[in-house]
Structures are given as C-alpha cells and as structure tokens.
Amino acid sequence: MRAFDYARAQTPADAIGTDARIIAGGTNLLDLMKLQVETPERLIDINHVGLDQVERDGDGLRIGALVRNSDLAAHPAVRQDWPLLSRALLAGASPQLRNRASTGGNLMQRTRCYYFYDLDAPCNKRVPGSGCGAIGGVNRIHAILGASEHCIATYPGDMAVALSALDAVVEVEGPDGRREIPATAFHRLPGDRPDLDNELQPGEMILSVRLPAPLGGRQIYRKVRDRRSYAFALVSVAAAVTMQGGRMDRVRLAFGGVAHKPWRVPAAEQMLAGQAPSAELFDRAAAAVLEGARGQGHNDFKIPLLRRTLAAVLAEAVQESA
C-alpha cells in the first residue's frame, strides 16, 4: 500500500469533482491498494454523507449509494417486490462482506482476473498496453461474450446482474451536474480501453440506484459456481417472467460471469414474450443469448453451462408462476 492522503466527506458535494478516490465499504478497494494494483494518492471517505436509505419513489424504489448489501437484501419492500435483487445480493460474497459492502461500491467492484491482481503479469486493464496475461493463460473465470483481443475479463458481481434485468437506473452526479445511466449501460465492454470498467466519469459519484415499478411474476437468480457459497459466479442467470394464459408475458433476463458487463439480450426476451413455453423455444432463446460466444480454452464450458442453466431457470419460472 502506498502512503495516501485521507479525507472524510460530510456531504456528497465534498466527494464530487475531486481527483480523490472514493472509498465506501473498502472491501474491494483496500484489497487492491494493499497489493498496489490500485495506488490512489488521495482517498475521500463517503461513509458519513448519508445516502444510506431505501425510499419509495412512486411505484419504484430509490436506494442510496451507501445502503449496505445486507440491509438492501433484507429490506421488506425489496424482498416483497424485487425479490430478484434480494436473491442476487444474498448469492454474493459472505455475510461479513455484505454487512460492509455498499450499493455504489458493489457496482464499481473490479474484475477478479488473476492477472489483474498479479503485478508481475501483463494486464491491459491494470497497465494499458502491457498485454493480456489471461489470453493463453489461466482463464477459467473469463468472458465468453463481448471480449476483445485486449481483455477477456468479466465483471464479477451479482447485484448488478439483477439491476440490469430489473431495468434499474444509476443516478450519478459530477461537476457538471446530475445524470442517469441505465444499469444495462453502466458497465462497458473492454474494446481497446479495458482500463475503463464502466461509464462513470472522473469526478462523478454514484448517489443512488432507482428501481422502476415492480415487474411481478416469478423471479429467479441462479448462480452457478465452484463451491456453494463464497465464490464468484461462473455463470449466473437472473430471470423475471410473468405469465398470462399459459404464455410468457414479460420476460427479463440477464447473465453474470460471462462478460465485461451484465449481459442482456433483448432479442432473446422478445423471442419468448407472448409464447407458450417449450424446451425447443428455450433452446432458441439460449442460442440468441449466446450469439457470438467464444471460449478461451479453460472457460469453454461456460457456453453449454449458460445454455443449460437458462433452460432450467426458464422451466422453473414458467412452472411456478403459471
């Protein structure tokens, strides 16, 4: 860890438009600082600025950036009307980490790519232009969709996958004022700038996340991983499906562990909407999701795994909400 300056923000304004690095729960940033993967010179601590409430917002909900993952998962309104979010949160990390981890920090968490963590390895995300160690290396946890020749990392989190499926909106503020970024567009693909994880600009801060009106229906978050808890997703499927007269009505699907961002394919959702469920249809939807999918060697299995998991999740969703 490099020596750094530390300041405590009293209000969000103290943290906006500065070149200091925001620290919330610290569960990701501190680990990376100890290893010198991240070397901020200044930290601004936002744990005392408020923004720690979950509030009604019309039919929706506004979640402060500092609401802790465990509080959010346990919130009665979330459990009642957006169970997908609650389930995704509880599938992540451990109780101790969730007690500390914030909504904003969770969105901003960085990849778990082994080479990103290893200062002696090439990594375009850590040191632009140095190369990508994971290509041709150990890449069991890497992306099968939307990767580039510069980076094949995944966004590792769970919460954002649910937010993406739920069409949440991230509310941010920068020196030029406030703006909204749809959760589906918050994270970006690596392209030739893998150092950029998401669309948040320097000087901007996440204030809150807004959930639109509840989708209803059956909501499932299925996280497939190498052990039953305390492991990142190899593949996760977030699904919300409502039924009408034996047909699927509204369908929202998002996938974690497979790309540099939570993966959403509207075409696949549209393919299902208004149709009677069938194994054959699920397969076609999976094929649409997996269009362009490519394995890197160790992670080839994610392609069939996603297909199978999606089919099982859909079968479960239509059955129980029928």
Place this chain on the structure above:
Amino acid sequence: MSNPIEVTLTHRMNLPDEENLLDRMAQGVVSTPMDRPEGPLKVSGTATYADEDHPPGTAYGWFVRAAITSGRVTGLNTRELEAMPGVLAVIRDNRMIRNPAQGGDAKSPHQGPSEVFYKGQPIALVVAETFEQARDAALAARPDYKDRSDRAVILPTRTDYEKPRSKQSSQGNLDKAMRNAAFAVDVEYDTPSMSHAAMEPHAAVAWWQDGRLTVRGSYQMLNSNAQELADALGISVKKVRILSRYVGGGFGSKLGIGHEGVGAAIAAQKLDRPVAIALHRRQVFEATHRRSETRQRVRLCCDADGRMTGIGHEAWVSNLPGETFSEPVTQATPFTWAGENREIGHYIGRLNLTGAGSMRAPGEAVGVPITDAAMDELAEAAGIDPVEFRLRNIPEADPSSGKPFSSNRLADCIRIGAERFGWSGRPKVPGSRREGEWLIGFGMSGVIRVNMLGDSTARVTLRPDGTALVETDMTDIGTGSYSVLTQIAAEMLGLPPDRVTTVLGDSDLPPSIGSGGSRGAASSGSSVMLAARAVRGKLAERMGCDEEDLTLKDGTAIAGNRQRDLADVLAGDILQGTGTIKRGAAEAHHRQSSWGAEFCEVAVSSVTGEVHVRRLSGVFAAGRILNAKTARSQCMGGMIFGIGQALHEEVFHDARDGSFMNRDLAEYHVPANLDVPHIDIELLMDDRDPYANPMQAKGIGELALCGTAAAIVNAIANATGHRFRSFPITLDKVLEKLG
C-alpha cells in the same frame, strides 16, 4: 523451594505392550471429551500467535519475489529502496533459503538468494520501521536478472522422470495376472497441485540477546526446526530457541524452517533489533510448499469371485531439483488389499515450480482415494457390491512382507459404517435415482493411514501442592495436544485435569517429534505417560508399595487400606520425572496402520454438473482414543479436507511460467460451510494397538482424509453412471460427461 527429586524412565518400543496401563488408572479422564484447556484463550483472542506480540523496537520485513521462473539475480535497485521512507535495510544474504526445509530435515534447505528456481521465490528482504513501509519498498524493487525462463521446466514430459530404484517394487507377475484375470481395470487418474491453506499465515519474530537467537514462529517440529535454523545461520543449535505456543494450522506447511524464520533471524542480527516477518497470503501460496500434482496408473485384477489377484500402482510426482521429498503416493498400496502380484512405481519430475512438501497425510491422502476409486471400478466390473468386494479383499497379513498386522479393524469399520449409513439403500443401478434435476448416488471407501512413532521426551513435575506441570517442545497446531497431554498426566497422577498445566512450543523444553505424520499425540503422549510413571514410582516408594499397587485418584494416593493426600506424601518435595519413548523393533515386525471407512451420499445436478455432498459418515479405528472430542474434530477436519480435495482444491499454475494464479483464499477454493453437510463420526473406542506404543494409541490426525475423496467420487459414479478420474471433480468435467 527445594531442588526437585529427579527420576527418568526411558522405554524403547521393542515388544508389544499389552499392559494397557491407562485402563488400570483410576482418574478416568483419558478418552473423555474434555474441552481444550487453551480454548478460552483462543476464542477470546488472547492466545497470542507468532506475529501477535512484538518486542519493543521491532522492525518489519517483506520479501521481494522473483518475477522470472529460472535464472540468476544479477542486481537490485538497493540504493533507491534504501532511500525510501522508513527503510532500514535491503538484505540479500547467502544464508537465505530457496524453499522451506522438509519435515524432520534437521538441516538447512538449499541456500542463496541469487539462483532463481521458481517464480515467486524470495530473492531479497526489505526491512523497514513499519510493515507498510517494508511492503511498499519491496514492491518497488526492480531486480536485474539473467533470465533463463525459456529453459525452465514447468511440465515434465512423459520421459524425463527420475526412477529411484529404492522406490520401485515388484512381486509375482502382474502382467500375467492381468491377462488371466476374470476382471481387470487399467486406469489413469490425476490429482492437481494443492496448497495447505492453513488459516494463520507463516510468520516469525526474531531477536538476539547475548549472542543467542530467539524466534517466535509458527512451526510444527521445534527440535528439528531449531537445528535447521542453526544450520542455515551457521551457528550452534544451542544458540537457537524457537517458540511456537500457538499455531493456527499447519497441515505440513510449517514442518520445516521457512523463509520468514531464516530471514527474520538474519535481519535481526544485521540490525541488532527485533524483526518480524509475516508472509502475505499470496506469498504463503507461492513461497512455502505445495502438494505435488500426481498422475497415477492403477491396474487391478480379480478372479470370478472378486478376489483380487494383482495390484499395480504407479505414481508420477514432482519437486524442485535436489529436494529429497517426493509425495509418497503409494505408501499404503503394499499392505492394504490382497493380491499376490504387485507392482509399485514411483517417478519424480524436476520442475521450476514452488517446491513440493508434506501436506496433510502425504501419500495416502492422494494415493488411497485413487486405488480405492479403481477398486470401485473393479467391483462394478465384477458385479459385486463395493462393500462386499472390499470385505473379500482384506488380507490376513501384509501381503507384501508377510508381516502380521499389529491390529486391523478395517472390516469392522466397513461393516459398522455400512450399517450406520444405511448402505443397503444404495441405488443398485448407477444413474437410476433422481430427485428433480438431481441425480443421487452413494459411495464408500476404505480409509488407511500408516502409523508411526517418533522419539520423544517430556518432563512432568509434581509440585508440593499436588499440582503438576507437563513440559515438552511438542506443538499444538490446533489439534488438541494441550488437551491430550494434560489428560494423560492427570490420569497417571490421579489429578483432576485443572490441576495439571501443560506448557508446549518451546525448543528449550525436552524434545519431542513435534506435530507431523499423525504421530505427535501418541509419541509425545507416551513420553508424558512415562514421565508420570516415573513419578508414580517415587510416590509408590513413599507409600511403601509397588507401583502396580498404587492408586492415584483425585489428588490422593491409595495403597491397600491407606489413603493420603498427595501434598502429604510429597511433604514439601518436588518430584520430577523425565520420560522418553524411543522407536524400536515393534514396528519392524508388525505392519501398523490406522483404519477407517467412509460413506457418502451425493446429489449431482443434471443441469449444471454441480456436486453437493449430502451426507458423509465415517468409522475410524486408531487404537486408544485419547480425547473423544479432539479426535472427532480431527476426523471431521479430515473429512472436510477430503470434500475439498474431491470437489474444490486446485492450484492454477500458468503453464507458461508456473505462476500460482489463484493465490488467495477467494480464488483457491476450500469448502465453505454450505459445502459441508452433517458429518457423522464413530470412533471404535475399544481399539488398542499393543505394538504402537505404551498407550496403545495410533495416529488419527490425518486418517480421515485418506479416503474421503474416493467415497465422494464413487458416489458420483453411482449417481451419474460415469467415472471421473481427474480431481477435483468440478462442474465442467461433470457436464462434459453428462452430455
């Protein structure tokens, strides 16, 4: 206080001991599930581990890692580092070591900081006023290298393995037996490189006083560790003291002196002040030891009745050049199962990879599950129930040497285990039982771990107030040494356990074998027993009776119709017994092993390939059980370790340079709570092994691990109808076969 009256008792284990002395004692504390005396300290955070107590003026060290796989360090930006805030020294000293010592080496490992043998090897030590300053400066190190990584050997080819003659054996004609057999299997399995992943990272705090070195470290075998450290430093062992009062898990990774101990000692000497080094978790993974990956070929054959006629077991393992240790994969193969034709092969590849050392149950942990899984395949081929098949193949005597077994309860364990588990409910046809998407299967395995004794000495002091002090350099690595040694002394001296204090983990105390190879409790326990027996002899004299006729109970001595308080018998004197147990002929003439059987139910997702262990049950025979609670905990720990071995644990080495890629506990997976079902454990409390030692107790620490993975993989085969021969059985491997 007066000088102690000293008595010694040394016993060489030449003859069987059927005296069962502990059974004749009156206090009744041995074998009970007594709580750990140090438990309250541990749960309240007041048991200080190696790095939790720093003398005033302590400086902190951090190692610089080699960023190449093979070559030579030719320079370092030392000046620049020395100019960084707080930096006291940048040390590259010829006494620094390449890798930790192997268990029991008692001499320094390979030394020198310049020749690089593996990526991540410590090549320099930065010492600073604070831990953070040391780390910061070490991460700013820019070594110059003569890089020969392109010539490094990361994966051996099939041809360049050493074939040490002493490690090959053959009897009969296996090829012929295979040809003539009614049923045969010839299969290859592999297990990955693994890491001990003990909770407490390796750490040492060193200081010199009047030319004598003290190291508070996290070590398992203090007597040999002191010798290793002295040899590395080139000083007399008398000048070295190692303290390891509490050790937060070792699993073999702390058997030998390590970088932190040698580095801290050198730095403390140079700076003339205490120096503390705690390895970072990432350094623990890459710069201590690992368990070698193994490739194993197993050939088994049997006649039409399922009686085995041949066993072949060949193992390919690896280590750094020059290391004498190689994973003894086939250790249990010579004696466990019947079969007159037998071939054992052991091949060692020399790699530029973090060194391989002993990890929990070296040998059997990876060898037994594989021979056992192959046996399951043979049983299936022969159409015989796996329990019945194993029962048919338990030999009368060691089939390789003809030696009788000291005691063999394998059949009992299998029978009792099958009953407890409900084995009769096993799906008869593989792949036939389903609950929704989940495929259900049962599996079982035999569990085998050789038993050993190690020379050990302990001192027991009975004080005038009728309290006792037990002292030895034995360690407690979370296993329960404090408990069992307290119980043994209390039993022998007729004292409630709270009147016995046990002091361990100081190399100035009488030398024991330490914690390793599951022999610590039985070996150091025997020495405590002998020391206490010597004291009993003195008490008997004072009571005017033979020792056999003396009863000690609740702080009183009873002989005939006389009962006196110990304080009264002692009359102000201190009685001090020193007991020594030595290895002898008993082990040469009889085959000794601990035994068990494990049973498992799994559910395998037909969608994702995930495997859930639903039930795990084990029955174990390890001679006299010294503490029913700590023994059970050891077995439970072993079985959980086995779940990890079967399903989770694997070091990901980058094949291009050998790097440990998943070198933290987020990505190196050991079982989490949810992976562990209820674990059912039965210990055969009536077992006694007269050839083992005067307590008739055998090793239990590693036993339960030696089979678990087979019970699981056999259950997976029963659930899915597919055999999986590459560990760990991760979901991608399952998916591939489920189709």
